[in-house]
Amino acid sequence: MLDKSTCARRLVENAGTFVVQMPAVAQGQMTYYVGNHDLNDEPGKLKAACTTIFRMTGFDLHFVSGCAAWMADRHGVFQHILQLQLPCGAVRLVLVAPARGW
Numbered sequence: 663m664l665d666k667s668t669c670a671r672r673l674v675e676n677a678g679t680f681v682v683q684m685p686a687v688a689q690g691q692m693t694y695y696v697g698n699h700d701l702n703d704e705p706g707k708l709k710a711a712c713t714t715i716f717r718m719t720g721f722d723l724h725f726v727s728g729c730a731a732w733m734a735d736r737h738g739v740f741q742h743i744l745q746l747q748l749p750c751g752a753v754r755l756v757l758v759a760p761a762r763g764w
Contacts, residue, residue: 668700668701669700669702679722679723680723681723681724681733681734682733683725683726683729683732684730684732685728685729685730688728689729692711692713695707695711696708713727714727718732
């Protein structure tokens with residue numbers, strides 16, 4: 663769940679979409695840094711952590727380069743999860759993509 667005080671939660675609530683990034687082992691330090699610095703307090707945290715963002719065709723979402731996989735929701739299901747506080751497993755996934763093919 664996303665804490666109510668985080669910038670990420672406001673972004674998800676406003677957009678109705680989100681991506682779960684599954685970082686690779688090599689991204690451990692970046693993941694730790696990004697997860698422990700608030701975008702409200704440090705707007706340049708993604709650049710500071712050397713995070714590269716890209717787009718996938720068919721999705722108006724931001725994906726982090728180098729992840730092992732991504733799970734994307736483009737139907738706004740997450741809005742209901744935020745309101746009902748259901749387990750994350752209740753999300754209907756519309757994309758699961760391994761970084762290096764099958």
